[in-house]
Amino acid sequence: MADSSATPASGKTFGVTIEKLSKSFDGVPVLKNVSLEVKPGEIFVIMGPSGSGKSVLLKHIAGLEQPTSGRVFIGEFDASDPATRDKVHLALVFQAGALFNSMTVYDNLALYPREHRLCSEAGIRERVMHALQILSLEKSAGQYPGELSGGMKKRVAIARALVMEPQLLLYDEPTSELDPVMSATITEIIATLREQTAVTTIVVSHDRDLAIAIADHMAILMDGRIRAVGTAADFKSPADPAIANFLSPTIDLKNPRFKQLENDYE
């Protein structure tokens, strides 16, 4: 990765406070009384099984979902208030990348500053090329997402977030579907960007190696509730059997899980 002197749009970094957040869809509870504190400038990793509510939680921080009850604050600003987006530069790297396939990599990155008329076309070019350089993607500026590997698409999605000069950077499953080396590379990128820009970083992930390597703090979400919060070191040998089983599942061919799933439905 190229060296960079990137800094957030302003020197300000924001913490995130989640207070007794609950969310139901059509009466079905997904988040249940979730409270968390993310400090300014830290990397906070949220782990948990599929369907436990991680993406829904991240969308509340990004202001894309409204709480059923409870509140989410970015600094002193309410995340569900649309005006907060004018006060905090926030970027979300979506689970599936959410790139526009009909646009080149360059145009994908230029879209947000163009739509928000953030600066002149020359200024946009500078921002876009700078972000591409940070992710070592300069040569891909003219390519379309369909021509890129999964790892490159993830890097483009991160570069697009950087163009927003974020003060709060949210990643949803940044290493899913990648090989172990590319996962490690993306993990290094996330940590390096935080080092260089002091951007508060919240990562939703299943990737235990990522969490242990770069989290200042991490939380485990299970069935919509926070099961545990601590430093990465606290989760090296967890006492809670449910967490130990989630982080280091054993493969038991004599008593396989899918048989238990069948029993659950009987």
Ligand SMILES: Nc1ncnc2c1ncn2[C@@H]1O[C@H](COP(=O)(O)OP(=O)(O)OP(=O)(O)O)[C@@H](O)[C@H]1O
């Ligand atoms: N807009 C929605 N309407 C109804 N139900 C939803 C909606 N969004 C999420 N859900 C439900 O909320 C639950 C949690 O979903 P979520 O996407 O947050 O899981 P997740 O922890 O991110 O899972 P994964 O690890 O597989 O990405 C799921 O049962 C899902 O079907």
Ligand SMILES: [Mg+2]
């Ligand atoms: Mg998800």
